[in-house]
Each structure stands twice: as C-alpha cells, then as structure tokens.
Amino acid sequence: MSAQTSTTARRSSFWQSNFVYSFRKSPVAIVSMIVFALIALAALFAPWIAPVDPYDQALFDIMDSELPPVWQTYGDPRFLFGTDPQGRDMLSAILYGTRLSLLIGVCAVAVQAFLGISIGLIAGYIGGRLDSLLMRMADIQLSFSTLMVAIIFLAVSQAIFGSDTFNKYAIFMLIVVIGVAEWPQYARTVRACVLAEKKKEYVDSARVLGFGPLRIMVRHILPNALSPIFVISTVQVANAIISEASLSFLGLGMPPSQPSLGLLISSGFDYIFSGSWWITTIPGVVLVVLVLVINLLGDWMRDVLNPRLYKGDK
C-alpha cells in the first residue's frame, strides 16, 4: 500500500523527473519525439518555411506540372518534392497539409476529451441509472464505426448545404464529426478511473467537508485520473489524423483548394500508374511517419504512466 502510493510518482517535480528519466532511457521515445517535433514545427511554421503558398492558384504554372523530385532526372531545383498535375509545389502542399491534419487531429481530440471526460466523470461519480444510460449510449456509439458515422454525416451535410458552403466549413465539420464519434473511448476510461478513485477515503473526506459533486469531480478525482487520459489522447490524435485522411481521401473532407495529407494522397492516386509516384507516396510517407511516431510516443507514455508496469523493475 505504502509502496504503491510512494512510487506512483505524484509530486510534479518528482513525477517529471521520473518522466524525463525514462524518456532519456528510451531511444524509441527520443527518436519519436525528435521526428514528431520536426514535423510539428514544420507544420506550425509552414507559412514561413514553404517556398510558395499552395492555396494561391495564381502562383501555379501549368508548365511545371508533374515534375519529379529533385533527385530524379528532370527534377527542378525549385521543387524539392516535385509538383502535382496543376504545377503546385509538393513540399509546400505537404507542409500546409500536415498543418491541417494536425490541427484537425488535435481539435477533434479536444472535442472528444471534453465530451468523454465530462460524461465519464458524471457517469462514474453519480452512478446508478444515469451511469447505465450513459454507458449504453457509449456502447451504441461504439457499435457504429467512426468512419461510417462520419461518411453518412458528411455526405448528407454536403448534399444539404451544397459544395461551396460545405467546403467553407469542412474543417469544423471534420473536427465535430470525428470528435463526437469517438467520445466513448474517453468516457469509458475516465469512468473506470472514477469508480476506482471514488472509493478512496480522500473523496469521503471531501464529502464530509461539504464540497459539492462538481468540485469533488473536477478538483479531486480528475487530477488523479490524468495519466490514462494522457495515454489515450496520444493514440486518439493519431486515430483522428487517420480518420481525417480517410475522409479526405474519400472526397468527404477538405476541399481540393486546401488539401490535407489525405486529399494529397488521393489526388495523386490517378497519376500513380503514369509514373508520377511522388504525388501520392511522399504525403503518404509523411502521414505514416507522423502517425507512427505519435503511436510510439503513446506506447512509451503508457509504459511510464502505468504504475503496474514500471513499479516492479525500476
């Protein structure tokens, strides 16, 4: 009992030093972090890094279309990763696309986390009928695949609002639909944590002091349920990026004028057999690497933050 509470690194500096220590001991985590930081920084500073603005069609020259990357014959030094059929610089498009993908991924996960954490806290803390109701809702939500819900919702709204309006608000639609479709992941994890924490005496002690349910849930229970929330957040960001890419690939996501990674992959698909492999492959590699490093970081974080795994041998 005492070993558990003392090793479950609780104090922030201790927690962080333990965190940092295991980070330094894990080459996978270091490499993943570096790669992720590079991609994220490149995406964040895309407007300053990108050679041209890929959203401005006036800058494209049709004479530059389908140029291969520089290291190939006929490569043009102006276009590091070549160009797409409209003469758009692939490097700029990928930078901006990654930016969009990350933005949608992070925002969608924020929506998921907000919904899931609130519902999970309420279900776990209040319990009873409300708990059963909310958890059955979660079960129903989980029994539909995210993509199916998203495809139906996006296709219907595209039909209702028309392409122009849809394209304008595509980014919000994607965030909301991916966010709403995956809240049960959070709700279940948080609920499980709340059920475990609720039995501990510090919650009773807070109740005896007369604190209200909201205060107990947010100030007392939630901070003790953060570790699993961190872990699923990383996995969920990767999932959301994939969902966005899939939807864009299917033409239900971002408009062609503002391509995300998924749309870039999809737009190059028609040219892949005519030899222009780079239009699909390079954004594809970026997507795979991005999702892979996020998942590897999530794996590592789960190992560190799960006391059962790291308590025994260190």
Place this chain on the structure above:
Amino acid sequence: MQTETRQPLLKISGLEKRFELDKGYLETLKFRKGRIVSERREVHAVNGVSLAVERGEALCIVGESGCGKSTVARLVAGLLKPSAGQIHYDGQRTDNLSRKALAPVRKKMQMIFQNPYASLNPRMTIQQALEEPVRFHNPRLSRAELKDQVAEVMRSVGVDPSWGYRYPHEFSGGQRQRIAIARSLTVDPEFVIADEPISALDVSIQAQVLNLMLKAKAVRGLTYLFITHDLSVVQHFGTRVAVLYLGSLCELADTATLFSAPKHPYTKALLSAVPQLSDERPNHIRLKGEIPTPINLPKGCPFQSRCAYATSRCSAERPEAIPQSDGSLVACHAVEEGRLD
C-alpha cells in the same frame, strides 16, 4: 431554555442500515429447489442502534470486525443514508437534509479516517489540502487570514508550516494522519468522528496521535465519536464506551464502570481478551460458535449463538437496552433476569 442546553450534542435513535447485495432485477433471480425465485438479499450492517453523545465527551464505539462500527460513523457523518432511524445533531435532524442544508452542520462536524495513505488527495500539496476547506466555508477570508489560520492549525498538530508545498507521499503515516487531523480541524469543528484513526499506524506513533487528539479536545473543546477495536485505547481515551455486536448495541457505560464491572457476556469476553502485564495465567473467556452472517440475522439476541447463558427467550426475543443501577445500558436477557452471577 435551560433544558435546551442539556440536550445531547448527537442523538441517534433506532438507527438501521441495510446494504443491498443484489442490485438490479437480474441479480435477484436465484435458482432454488428447481425453481427460479426472485430474492433480494441484504446485509444488515446496523440494526437499531440508539445512543447519545454529550457535549465534551469522547464516546468510543468498540466491537470486532464487521460489527458495524464504521457504518455508524459514516451514517453520522452523512456519508451514508440510514435505512431507518434518526440522527439529531444539536437538536436538528440531519439524516434527511440535502447537501446544501447540511452545510452549516458540516462546519461543526468533521471526520478523521482510518487510512492516512488514502485520506489525503495525492495530487494536492498539503497547503492546498488544508486551505481548501477553509476557503470553501469562509469565502470572504483574505489571503493573509487564510494563511494564518492554516499555519496555526498546522503548528497545533506539530506540522511545520514550511512543509506546506510538499505532497502527501513525502510524509510518514503518522505525519499524514496528523495532517489529516489538521485538515478536519481547519474548519473549527466542535464534533469529530474518528474512524479507527490510529489502527493503520505504528504502535510508536499511535500514542503520539492519540495525545494530539486529546490535546485538541482540551484546547478546542471538541467532542469525539471514536471508533476503535483497541480496548487499551478506549481506556486511555474514552469517557464512555458503546460495545457493538453484529450491528446492535450490547452495552453502553462509562469507561471506568465498563472496565471494572462489565455486564454483558460479550463485553466480559471482550475485556478478558485484553492482554494484561500482571496476568501470569490469563483467564480468557473462550467464545464458542460462529458469528451469524449479517445477511440472515437470527431472531432474538444477535449474540445467542456464542453466548454461554443463552436460553429459549434469547432465541425468540430481541433484548432491549435496559438502564442498570450504575448508569450503564445493557441489552441482555440474562442480565435483566439476574441470571449472571
């Protein structure tokens, strides 16, 4: 008005608590003798306990594991709702109040828990943990007043106020329990429920914490409801003792009376089990038989299955707590009939 001040601080009458074992309809279905029957089982944790706590005393509740001591404490603290019976605090009925209506009582009634490793939030520094209740109950307090009040309480339990930035896991069990006591004292209560506050501590620390609680009682004029299974602690700490067995009150007496002249057969057996230095050949009373399960309580006296003096009346009729000549209350047919020596 004169009689008003004489009323007990806490009065429990006919308190009962039953916990459902089978939750939901599906769990109530049982297969019995080739048929499916719907049967709802309940654990009878507390069965009709009545007692009163006077201002300024330390009433100890003792009994073996599972006799409902902690349940009584949690019922009084409002953590559980009683299935039947009433709890009056300072003349006001508290068991049916909403959380908001209970707030003024909360300030006066606090609880100390058994396990100091679990009763402090691991993600809060002790400064935060101690400030939170004060700020919650006195929202208009200034920052400096808040700090002063917390520092004063910390000093009074022997915790250096400069440790405030530390987290609970950095403290030992005894220190944590003192911090937990400090936390309950921050709202300046008049009544403290202590649910086995020292049973999770080292013996060397137990006396320290007990003395701290006695000091707080003297300085702040506290009244205690002290739950314990340790009779030597009762002798040191309590003014009166209530002995519980299987959720029922066996005997309620002044500490001195109870230890010098126990009346209930269960109390006698309990006291004979306390190790004594003077005894070369301890004369333990061996209880035979099993404790009945609290799911299917026997009719009549709960102690009948282990009592050497049980008669047919004991298995038929539940004994009432009857006042004795020396002021104690005893619930035993044998005592009532004078069958015991």
